[in-house]
Amino acid sequence: MDLTDVFEELPDPSAYSFPDYAIPQGDPVMPVAVTDDELHALLALYETFADVDPTGMDSNPFLANTTEFLQQTFGTPSYRPDEQLNEDVASMLNDFSEDLHGEGMGVVDATPKHHQTLYFFLISAKGYHMAPHIQFDPDPTAVETLYRIYQRVTEQDYYLKRPSTVLE
Known part of the structure; x- marks a missing residue:
């Protein structure tokens, strides 16, 4: 799949909201199956992403709007993505x-923090890619892998890990 196609499927930051996972007596998690190959694709994408220095990002309207949206909606401080x-x-x-414990495939426990991180990673990758002055051209299959894992997390119901009981 082409990078443009993957990025067009992303949820619009102005219309996106995270579910409320605030439930007492336990850690909410979304168990998601991930393969070792998918994890390696995410690691490669992360290394490519981490190498980018978006100098002058204030001149990019998409990145500026995304930063402002994150500040207003989620109360995040202003920082470069x-x-x-x-x-x-x-x-x-x-x-x-x-x-994964080094296995070829396993179940990972995605937390609400992981959900937010996956979303911000996708949106920031899109912003980097769209910025004409930032040379960020990641592997389309790695971005697609990130998007698929993000979709798995959002489609998954959560359960309580280590639930507390009244007897404890």
Whole structure:
């Protein structure tokens, strides 16, 4: 699939909202199947993404609007998408890697934080790709893999991991 096709399928930031996972007595998770190949594709995409330095991103209206939207909607501080996001993506990939335990395929526990990180990773990758002054041309299959994993998380019901009970 072409990069433009993948990015056109992304949810519009102005119309997107995260579900409320605030439930007492437990950690909400969405168990999602991930293969080792998918994880390696995400790692390669992350390395490509982390190498980009979007100098002058304020002149890009898409990135400026995305940053403003994230500030207003989610109360996130103003920062270049690659600063905090790089740490969040690296942390998420480490979590997924630990859940796979080196197996060819396994189930990873995606948390609400992972859900948000996947979304911001997709939106920021789209912004980088659309910016004419940023040379970000990632592998289309890696972006498609990221989008498929994001879709799996959003389509998955969550359950409580380590639920607390009244007896504890």
